[in-house]
Amino acid sequence: MSVFSPGASSLSRRRFLTLAGMTAAAVPVLAACGSPGGATSGGGFSQPDVAPPAQFKGRTNVVVWSPWSGTNHEAFTGLVTRFNESQSDIYAEVQQFKGYDGVTEKLSAGLQARQVPEIAVFSDVSWNKFFLSSMIEPLDGYFTGGWNADTYHQRLFEEGVVRGSSYWVPFGRSTPLFYYNKQIFAEAGLPDRAPQTWDEFRDWGRTVTGRTYRGNKVAMRAYTGADDWYFQGLLWNYGGAMSQGMDVTLDSPEAIAAAAFDRAVINDDKAGYLAQDFVTDFSNGLVATITNSTGALTGLVKGADFEIGTGFLPTAKDVGVPTGGAGLSILKNADPDRKAAAAKLIEFLAQDRQAGDWAVETGYLPATPGATASAAVTKRIAENPSYGLAVKQLDIARQPDAVRRYVSSTIIEVRNAMQKVYTENADPANVLSAAAKVIRKDTDAIRAQYEELVA
DSSP states (O other): OOOOOTTSOOOOHHHHHHHHHHHHHHGGGGGGSOSOOOGGGTOOOBOOOOOOOGGGTTSEEEEEEEOOOHHHHHHHHHHHHHHHHHOSSEEEEEEEOSHHHHHHHHHHHHHHHTBOOSEEEEETTTHHHHHHTTOBOOSGGGOOSSSSGGGSOHHHHHTTEETTEEOOEEEEEEOEEEEEEHHHHHHTTOOSSOOSBHHHHHHHHHHHTTOEETTEEOEEEEEOTTOHHHHHHHHHHTTOOSEETTEEOTTSHHHHHHHHHHHIIIIISOOEEEOSSHHHHHHTTSEEEEEEEGGGHHHHHHHOSSOEEEEOOOBSSSOOEEOEEEEEEEBTTSOHHHHHHHHHHHHHHTSHHHHHHHHHHHOOOOOSHHHHTSHHHHHHHHHOTHHHHHHHHGGGEEOOOHHHHHOTHHHHHHHHHHHHHHHHOOOHHHHHHHHHHHHHHHHHHHHHHHHHHTO
């Protein structure tokens, strides 16, 4: 296996795919869940168990299924507690799962068991599949004079709109940022900035890799085999894409060139490797750089004892920055009264104070103009300009390609291809062609449904 992993055991492709494949298998069960209907309309869906503290008993209970852990979990539960204490009618409980995949797996199982929360925190590429299966509720009927489409940054809000109706509102949205260890860069004689192009990144990688930092040999970058999100942007950098609309283009010459770049960095330059935990390796000074979500910023700063630099993603032939992160949806099958209560929580989270505090405490994009202009956000950006980078980068960011959002097999097939390129030095043309073949077949299976409901 041609994987260089200083100070960390590599993650085998077989083990990674075993874990990642669980999600690809989760969404198709939605088709077997029957027609949606609330508990009071004959649907027979129940709410997950709730355990309100004594002071909140007797209220309407709302369950939120959340993917966040660590710093982000603490911030989110803090906001929900603030909501519970702000009024006397509703108690909201956060139930935590392991990442976005954990939420979608649990929800798929819950739909089969006819038990659903009122709110699910979906990623930008998971809510779409539940929309196609009619499992999430249009939000427009819950909007008020003070909470509506105009509350949010329009670019982010529009990503949750299908044919004029909103199904997913932004909360915890992000773009990927380039993170670097300022001390390693300085000791290697590199500028105190992110590389502007991927060619420059590769040149700097040759300079950094093999240097000693705090007693360890370092590499330029730790990769995560789960990061098809990063690869989406790299495809655009090289003029490629996963698809044009629902026409799969993953095996185009431009896409192959993007994968060939990563293959060369890892297998020719030996400047990168597939890490067991790329964040831990970066925080421990084993690598000089990583690409990660803006939502990781606060946690990274807390976890590192060196100064972290940030920058826009490098470019190649073109700019390529995908939007990502999370948003909030209401489950159609939940009880109507609890859905109305859930909307009150979403409205509360969109208020300037909550939206601003969330952005400051996590590093996620401020989802509303009011949050962007809030005292908390402007103060934090003044203290650490890295918090403002994501907002600036949003001007050149765009929504991921349609097959990544709507075709369940796309993410696992792209990850599979990336794993082979990283760990087996596989020919990018061969692995992307194989992935594209599977995705085309699965795209054709839902094309009529997509054209009826979306296009």
